[in-house]
Amino acid sequence: MTHDLVAALRPLLVAEACAEAPGSGAEPGDLEQAVWLRLLERLQSDGPPADPQRWLRGAVRAEARRCRRRTRRERPYDTEPAAEADRHDPEHLALAAARRRALREAVRRLPGRCPRLMEALLSPEDLTYREIAGELGISQGSLGPERSRCLGCLHRLLTPEVAARSARG
Numbered sequence: 439m440t441h442d443l444v445a446a447l448r449p450l451l452v453a454e455a456c457a458e459a460p461g462s463g464a465e466p467g468d469l470e471q472a473v474w475l476r477l478l479e480r481l482q483s484d485g486p487p488a489d490p491q492r493w494l495r496g497a498v499r500a501e502a503r504r505c506r507r508r509t510r511r512e513r514p515y516d517t518e519p520a521a522e523a524d525r526h527d528p529e530h531l532a533l534a535a536a537r538r539r540a541l542r543e544a545v546r547r548l549p550g551r552c553p554r555l556m557e558a559l560l561s562p563e564d565l566t567y568r569e570i571a572g573e574l575g576i577s578q579g580s581l582g583p584e585r586s587r588c589l590g591c592l593h594r595l596l597t598p599e600v601a602a603r604s605a606r607g
Contacts, residue, residue, distance in 0.1 A: 443486055447477075447494050454498040461594045462502035463509035472501045544595045551576075552588035559585065 455469040462469065476497050480487065487493035545556045551574065558570045571578040 440481060440486075443490060444474075444477075447490055450491055450494055451498065454495055458498055458502040461596075462505040464502065464505040469498060469501050469505070472504075473497045476501070540596070544592055547595060548588060548591050551584065552591055555581075555584060555588055556592065 451470055451473055452466070455466040455473070459466040459469055473494065477494075480493075541560075545553055545560070547553075548556060554574055555570070558565055558573060565573070567578050567581050571581050574581075576584065
């Protein structure tokens, strides 16, 4: 029974882990391993899930969320806040340019109207919502919800190194 369940779920787990890994900061194999462990724990305590495919999808997403949270909180020991003078050194400038390129590439991969909207929001001209709405041909009132949806898509596309927020405190 357990062997049949594992064999039946393996292709779905591989696909789900590959889909969730880029946005979680984890390798697909690590997500797979964590979900297999959760399944084994579940089988020992409660028995097999009623809907194994649904359970598996939820478990993969839960592990991906756990990895994203861990990535945001963990910081290397040797990382110190950059001094103002360090902001103009070649290494810092090159890293900043690489982050901007990664952001622009991710914006181009967004669906629908999102690339045009995000480009307008990132414009150095600092356009107002009225100007952006006029440029895109949409109402100003729908710009906020559209922006939120696009930012959500962009957040899922970016790797944790680009999307992770700095530590607060």
